[in-house]
Amino acid sequence: MEDYLIKALAYDGYVRAYAVQATNTVAEAQKRHDTWHTSSAALGRTLVGGLLLGSTLKGEDKLTVRIQGDGPANGIVVDANGKGEVKGYIQNPHLSLPLNEAGKIDVRGAVGTQGMFSVTKDLGLKEPFSGQTPIVSGEIAEDFTYYLAISEQIPSAVGLSVLVNTDDSIKTAGGFMIQIMPGADEETISKIEEQLKTTPRISTLLDEGLTPEKILEGLLGTSELNILEKMPVQFKCDCSKEKFGEAIIALGAEEIQAMIDEDHGAEAVCSFCNNKYEYSEAELSELKAEALGGK
DSSP states (O other), X not given: OOOEEEEEEETTTTEEEEEEEOHHHHHHHHHHHTOOHHHHHHHHHHHHHHHHHHTTSOTTOEEEEEEEEXXXXXXXXXXXXXXXXXXXXXXXXXXXXXXXXXXXOOHHHHHOSSEEEEEEEEOSSSSOEEEEEEOSOSSSHHHHHHHHHHTSOOOEEXXXXXXXXXXXXXXXXXXXXXXXXXXXXXXHHHHHHHHHHHSOOHHHHHHTTOOHHHHHHHHHTOSXXXXXXXXXXXXXXXXXXXXXXXHHHHXXXXXXXXXHHHHSSEEEEOTTTOOEEEEOHHHHHHHHHHHTTOO
16 A cells, blocks of 8 residues: 555544555665664654644645653654655664563653653744653653644644564554644534544554545544545655765864874765765865865
8 A cells, every 4th residue: 555644624624634554654764774673663653643743734844853752762853844755763773672561562661751752843934943842651642642732732632553563574554643623512522532442553454454534534433524635655865965065064174184084984874764975085075175165
């Protein structure tokens, strides 16, 4: 199944709903970072959450989600934009913790229960918008929900789910975000709350072949959805040798000369996608000349 996200309205526009199938996207991140079982689930959930939040932005606008907990994951960073593109990394990719008491992947054990959850939005204005809330769960979906309620004042329900195979590859991944708009009646809210309690995890539903559209119908208890947009999503990094070259220039001529003298070259590695870029002594000399203001 192709990865895509849908945006929909229900109940006369009083409910906004988003659902995403992101198996290939999370699988790409798993391969690039060689994440193990627990790290795959933690990073995967954050990538899916980033896609859902990112889909509320306009095309080129972007956001960064940072989860800095006290668990052995050490931290997770995800960038997403309004075009369905996402990238991210987990500082400790090699975590395979024992399953938790419920027999599920112990994401809370990886993330921790103390720390900060923050979202920074670059909307093309002079100053980015930044909001942060304390980690309330460590399971990640609840932390997205709490952030939306406190920082953005939107009553929401967020579900993020990743099924990991025994060989650490990704079986399915996806998520949903349901937001209640001002003026929604209590009957609608109660109905959705009941549906959320009884609906299986979204990765299970995706594994059974359900589409994001069908998943939203089940979550909302209605087939009367107004689908606003269907958008492809993917893991995509915008790093390049040129961008890393600019970063090297910013280090200054002295630092670049040290790279030439001591290492006879340089290698830059992108944290987000693990791409590697090699710089020869000659290339570093050119960058040094630019750092000195010449060409």
